Amino acid sequence: MLPTPATQIFRTSLTPAEIQHAIRERFTVSVEVPRSSTTTWADTFDGRLDGAERILALDRPQDGEPGTLRLQDASSGTFLLGVPARELPDFPEDVASESCREVLKPLVGIRRLLPLATRAARIEEVRVLDGESKTVARLILESGTVEGLDGQSAEWPTLLHLREVRGYPEDYRMVGRFLEKDLEIEPEPRSELSLALEALGAPDRLRPRPKIALLAEEEAASAMRRLLVDLREIVLLNEDGVRHDLDTEFLHDLRVAVRRARSLLSQVRDVLPPAATKDLRGELKWIQQATGPLRDLDVHLLKLPTLRRELPEEHRRDLDPLERYLHRHRNDELAAVVTALDSPRYAAALEAWTRLAEDKVEEQDGPLGREAIGPLAARRILKAWKRILKKGGRIREGTEASALHSLRIDGKKLRYLLELFGGMWPTRDVKPLVKALKKLQDNLGDFQDFEVQQDKLLEIAEGMLADGDAPPSALLALGRLSATLQEGQERERRRFAAIFGKFTTPHRIAAFRELFGRPA
Amino acid sequence: MKTLATYSIKGGVGKTATAVNLAWIASQRGQEVLLWDLDPQGAASWYFRIRPEVHGGGDKLVKGQSDLAHLLKGTDFERLDLLPADFSYRHLDVILDGTRKRRKRLGKTLEPVKRDYDLAVFDCAPSISLVSEAVFRATDVLLVPAIPTTLSLRTVEQLVTHLKDEGRLKKLEVLVTFCLVDRRKKLHRDIVEEWTPPQGARKLDTTIPYSTWVEKMGIERAPVGVFAPRTPPARAYRELWAEVAPYLGIATS
Numbered sequence: 001m002l003p004t005p006a007t008q009i010f011r012t013s014l015t016p017a018e019i020q021h022a023i024r025e026r027f028t029v030s031v032e033v034p035r036s037s038t039t040t041w042a043d044t045f046d047g048r049l050d051g052a053e054r055i056l057a058l059d060r061p062q063d064g065e066p067g068t069l070r071l072q073d074a075s076s077g078t079f080l081l082g083v084p085a086r087e088l089p090d091f092p093e094d095v096a097s098e099s100c101r102e103v104l105k106p107l108v109g110i111r112r113l114l115p116l117a118t119r120a121a122r123i124e125e126v127r128v129l130d131g132e133s134k135t136v137a138r139l140i141l142e143s144g145t146v147e148g149l150d151g152q153s154a155e156w157p158t159l160l161h162l163r164e165v166r167g168y169p170e171d172y173r174m175v176g177r178f179l180e181k182d183l184e185i186e187p188e189p190r191s192e193l194s195l196a197l198e199a200l201g202a203p204d205r206l207r208p209r210p211k212i213a214l215l216a217e218e219e220a221a222s223a224m225r226r227l228l229v230d231l232r233e234i235v236l237l238n239e240d241g242v243r244h245d246l247d248t249e250f251l252h253d254l255r256v257a258v259r260r261a262r263s264l265l266s267q268v269r270d271v272l273p274p275a276a277t278k279d280l281r282g283e284l285k286w287i288q289q290a291t292g293p294l295r296d297l298d299v300h301l302l303k304l305p306t307l308r309r310e311l312p313e314e315h316r317r318d319l320d321p322l323e324r325y326l327h328r329h330r331n332d333e334l335a336a337v338v339t340a341l342d343s344p345r346y347a348a349a350l351e352a353w354t355r356l357a358e359d360k361v362e363e364q365d366g367p368l369g370r371e372a373i374g375p376l377a378a379r380r381i382l383k384a385w386k387r388i389l390k391k392g393g394r395i396r397e398g399t400e401a402s403a404l405h406s407l408r409i410d411g412k413k414l415r416y417l418l419e420l421f422g423g424m425w426p427t428r429d430v431k432p433l434v435k436a437l438k439k440l441q442d443n444l445g446d447f448q449d450f451e452v453q454q455d456k457l458l459e460i461a462e463g464m465l466a467d468g469d470a471p472p473s474a475l476l477a478l479g480r481l482s483a484t485l486q487e488g489q490e491r492e493r494r495r496f497a498a499i500f501g502k503f504t505t506p507h508r509i510a511a512f513r514e515l516f517g518r519p520a
Numbered sequence: 521m522k523t524l525a526t527y528s529i530k531g532g533v534g535k536t537a538t539a540v541n542l543a544w545i546a547s548q549r550g551q552e553v554l555l556w557d558l559d560p561q562g563a564a565s566w567y568f569r570i571r572p573e574v575h576g577g578g579d580k581l582v583k584g585q586s587d588l589a590h591l592l593k594g595t596d597f598e599r600l601d602l603l604p605a606d607f608s609y610r611h612l613d614v615i616l617d618g619t620r621k622r623r624k625r626l627g628k629t630l631e632p633v634k635r636d637y638d639l640a641v642f643d644c645a646p647s648i649s650l651v652s653e654a655v656f657r658a659t660d661v662l663l664v665p666a667i668p669t670t671l672s673l674r675t676v677e678q679l680v681t682h683l684k685d686e687g688r689l690k691k692l693e694v695l696v697t698f699c700l701v702d703r704r705k706k707l708h709r710d711i712v713e714e715w716t717p718p719q720g721a722r723k724l725d726t727t728i729p730y731s732t733w734v735e736k737m738g739i740e741r742a743p744v745g746v747f748a749p750r751t752p753p754a755r756a757y758r759e760l761w762a763e764v765a766p767y768l769g770i771a772t773s
Contacts, residue, residue, distance in 0.1 A: 002589050002636040082598070084550045097550065099638075127596075133741075134569035135596045166601055167593035 004078040005164035006172060010179055011188040011195075012158050016124050016141040019160065022183055023126055023139065027175070030133070032125040036062035040118045041193045042088050044111035045241060045250065047206030050074070052107050055193050058088045069095070071103065074191045089113060091247075110302065112247040116205065117196045119146040119156055128175055136171035138163040146196045154199040159192070160185065209234070216374025216424050220271045221365045223373035224264060227420060228357035231261045232350070243338050248298040251337070255295060258287050261353070263416035267380055271371075273363030276356050283349035290340040294333040300456070301326050310484045311477055318477035325464045377421035378516045384414040385512055392500050401451065404496065408444035415441060429515050436503050443492055443499045450489035457482050521634040522768040523627075525642035525659040527652065529675045534665045534699030536563040537734050537744075539643035541757040542663075542764065544743035547600035549761070551638040551770065554592070554630070555602050558612070558655070559645040562605030568595045569741050570604050577608035579615050582625045588632050596742075601637075613650045626651070627658030639768065648682070656688050661767050664721070665699040665728070668711035680718045693767045694721040697760060699728040726760040729753055 012019065023029055041057045043049045049056055053074040060067035069085035072078065083097040090112050092104035121144035128137040140161040147153040162179065164172035179185045188195070197205050212230050214223050234257040241250030262284045265277050304323060308316040340346055355361050368376060388410050395403050415437060422430045457478050464470035502508075526539040536559065543555040557564035562572030570593045580586045592601045608615075616625055630640055644655050656662065664679065666672045676696055683689050696717055702708050717723045728734075731753040733744055740747040744754045765772045 002592070002633055005594065132569040132571070165594040167590075 002166075004080065005166045006169075007077040007079065007161060007163045008176060009077060009188040009192065010160040010162065010185045012160060012183075012185045014158065014183070014185070016122075016143060016158065019139075019141060019183070020124070020126060023128075023178075026178055026182070028129045028133075030127045030129055030135075032127070034122055034124045036120065037067075037123050038062070038118055038120050039192075040088055041116045041196060042113040043116055043206060044108055045114060045238075045246070046111065047208065048108055048111060050193075050206035051208065054080070054107060055191055056104075056113065057193070058085060060086075069100070071100075072191075074193070077191065088115060110247060111249050114246065115149060116193070117146055117148050117200060119192075119196060120144045121156060128171060130168075130171070136165055136168040137175045138165065139175065146199050148200040148202065152200055154201075156199065157195070159188065159195075211423060214373055214421065214424050217372050218374075219369065220268070220371045220373045220376050221369035224268060224271050225357050225359060227264055228261060228353065231257045231264075232353050232357060235350070239341060243341060245334055248302065251291060251295055251298065255288065255291055258284050258291075260416055260420065262288070263413060264420055267384070267413055267417060268376065270366035270368040271376075272356060272365055272369065273361050274366055276352070276361040276363055277366075280349070280352050280356055283345075283352060287340075287346065287349060291337050294330065294337045296456070297326055297330040297333055300460075301330065307481055311480055315473070315477055315480070318471075318473040319481075321464055321469050321471060321474040322460060322478065324469060325460060325467060328467070329463070373421070374424055377417065377424065381414065381417050381421065382513075382516045384410065384417055385516070388414060389504060389509070392504070395496065395500070397497075401447075401493075404444055404493075405448055408441065408448055411437065411441045411444060425515055429511075433508075433512060433515070436508060440499055440503045443495055447489060447492040447496070450485045450492065454482050454485045454489070457485070521630070521637050521640055522661075522770065523640045523642065523659040524661045524663060524764070524768060525644055525655045526663050526665060527642075527644045527655065527679075528646055528665055529648055529679055530672060531646035533646075533667050533672065534728060534734070535646065536567070536643050537737060538663065538665050538697070538699065538728065538757070538760070539641050540564050540567050540737070541743045541745065541754075542761050543600060543639075543641045544597060544745060545758055545761040546639055546641075546765070546770070547597055548745070549772065551599065552636065553600045553639045553641060554633065554637045555595075555600065555641045555643065556630070557602060557605035557643050558609060558651065559605055559643055560607055560610040560612075561645070562607075564643045565602060565604045567737055567741055567743070568593075568602050570595070570602050572605040572607065574604055574606035574608075578606050578612050579608060581606075582612070582615055582629050584628065588629070592633070597746075609645070609651075616650045616654060624654070624657060626654035630658075639770070648679075653686075656683065656686070656692060659692065661693045661695060661764065663764060664694060664696045666696055667700045668698050668708040668715070670711075673711070673715060676721070677718050680721045684720050689720040695724050695764060695767060696721055697724040697726060697728065700730045701727040702730045724760070724763050726756060726763050728756045728760065 014022075020029075020031060037059055039057050039059050041055065043056065055072045055074050056069070057072075058067055058069050066084045066086050069081070069083050069088070070079060071081040073080060081100050081103055083095070083100045085095070089095045089104075092101050092108055095101050095104065121142045124141040126139040126141065127135040128139065130136045138161075140163065141158065142156070142161070143158045144156045145153050146156050160179065162172065162176055180187065190198075194203070197203050212226055214226070235254050238250045238254040238257070241247070242254055262281060265272070265281050265284075269277075301323070304319065304326070308319055311319070388407065391403070391407050391410060395407065415434075418430065418434055418437070422434065461470065461475055461478050464474065524542070526535045526542075528535050539555060543553050547553040555564060557572070565572040574581055574586070574591050576586045581588075581591065588603075592603055594601050642655050642659060644652060664676055666676050680689075680694060683692065683694065698712050701712060712727055715723065729752050731751065733748045733751045734753050736748070737744060744751065744757060748754055762772050
């Protein structure tokens with residue numbers, strides 16, 4: 001791969017006119033007609049591009065001409081991609097350029113690209129020329145305002161972009177030296193996007209959410225409340241994304257937060273006020289149930305390409321009626337979820353969550369409320385883990401599937417406990433145990449999924465028939481898929497013994513006991 | 521990376537103007553383009569204001585001994601880079617003759633950057649030689665500009681016969697486009713209308729008119745579309761790109 005031409009940003013209080021005057025004294029330049037341009041930066045809701053040190057922006061000239069979609073390395077500023085575009089894509093699939101899609105897709109996954117901020121700038125380009133009047137370096141002067149999504153705006157500092165022209169590195173360095181030494185202009189280490197977010201008062205907008213750090217000696221009631229506050233925040237943050245159906249991860253993240261809250265309240269009992277806890281658990285269960293069908297449909301649609309690939313190529317289009325069915329019903333379920341989120345019951349549930357988390361219920365905390373969270377969590381973790389050992393140890397070749405499903409639920413409980421409380425122990429000790437548990441969970445999860453999917457396919461086939469959109473070829477395709485899923489389920493079942501064996505080696509068991517048997 | 525070469529046995533038919541303008545248009549349409557000025561006279565390099573010199577000369581370049589990345593020059597236009605001409609290219613035949621797999625050398629020279637560009641355009645020197653053989657081998661589409669005169673078309677026919685004899689036509693798309701067309705001349709009009717290309721070649725519908733605007737490229741030192749975008753030759757080059765691009769597998773919508 002060719003190295004991309006270098007680029008550097010300088011920040012200055014000099015005006016563009018002053019800078020131009022100074023540059024003309026030293027170099028032969030050509031100044032382009034000033035133009036206006038807007039730049040909109042975008043990232044996923046969870047800042048995946050930022051996490052990968054990438055910046056995505058759409059530059060649009062004011063004259064209505066097509067703009068450029070660019071992707072840059074956030075720290076060096078080097079351009080990785082630049083393609084013509086009129087709009088910011090919602091998803092990588094929306095980009096016309098294949099090479100661009102191939103770069104964006106792994107970074108962004110299934111998340112939607114959301115605009116973060118827009119800058120309206122006056123751009124003056126100064127081209128530094130050689131003896132043939134060839135451009136050997138570019139200086140782009142920018143000034144203007146930046147606007148956030150909720151309408152706040154701020155002044156944009158004058159920035160200088162120095163851009164190398166490929167094949168002229170020495171000229172680039174010379175201009176850079178002139179700016180720093182002669183004009184005493186400082187290089188700006190931060191990216192434009194960071195500057196934009198800072199100007200808008202939201203410098204941490206893309207930072208990952210900090211994990212709640214619990215202290216082992218903290219009172220259990222206080223620790224649990226802090227966790228509940230955090231989980232509720234996550235639900236609130238994701239609600240709008242669900243309502244507007246921006247992408248499927250908003251609902252997923254909302255449900256994960258609700259599930260964790262439920263798990264917390266049901267597994268660590270006698271800490272918070274019992275009646276309020278019980279009521280909230282009931283309401284959280286309702287939220288899970290109200291959002292379940294939509295999530296199921298999302299998962300089916302996400303898995304559909306994989307399912308298609310299970311079929312011989314000439315039969316893949318036979319699943320088109322399935323896709324139509326899923327989309328039709330998804331629209332209905334989405335409407336139902338939005339109704340649920342807008343309902344008084346939901347508002348009341350969140351209100352109850354707030355009161356419990358902020359210690360505003362009239363009931364007293366439970367008998368274990370004042371205990372230290374470290375030892376309490378350790379006991380719960382050990383208990384959950386022992387249950388897995390016991391139940392899993394009883395599973396033999398001929399044991400019914402329900403035993404594995406039940407073990408999976410036990411595994412989930414342990415997993416949530418480790419996610420919520422594992423931070424109190426050294427990462428290097430907890431990580432291998434979580435990893436081993438994940439392997440077991442993956443096996444049990446796949447086993448369950450294969451079964452559930454088979455049931456679902458039958459249900460879907462019946463639904464398609466009821467809707468009057470069930471050609472024989474589609475039904476046959478579903479039948480084929482069902483057989484493939486059955487094979488998959490049997491395969492996972494056969495793998496269980498070995499995987500469970502690896503989870504329960506003497507070394508593993510000793511490690512667990514050692515870690516959670518001692519104080520955090 | 522697709523490859524397009526503008527080639528003619530005769531000089532002065534509009535090869536370089538065609539290469540320069542098509543390369544520029546393709547880059548404007550979003551393609552990453554590399555133009556290789558293979559003509560030791562360096563006309564394409566001149567148009568882009570780039571000195572016709574390659575460090576280490578043509579010798580090191582085609583032997584793969586140069587760091588190609590450091591030889592490429594960005595033009596004044598986005599997404600369009602140039603591998604400049606060098607006077608040593610006048611010996612390129614001799615240089616190639618001394619290498620192994622000499623006909624494959626040219627294609628191999630660009631191997632390190634084939635993922636960085638969507639399109640490579642070769643602006644070839646007018647000759648039949650080892651260099652042109654190497655170009656025929658390395659390229660997907662051979663664009664042959666021809667003036668609508670009997671002599672010019674005779675050389676086109678000779679070229680196609682030669683390519684057929686060498687077995688090149690199986691893998692090479694040969695497209696003939698009329699350049700320097702003067703519609704006031706009946707001979708030109710008749711030939712453009714009536715000439716049938718020999719088997720193995722195609723005649724493109726687009727013709728490039730004779731125009732002072734194209735000659736002005738030498739003064740403006742830029743593609744016509746930059747300084748005279750609404751003129752007939754600028755429009756004609758855009759149409760030519762739209763006609764050629766599908767043969768390269770490049771979408772133009």
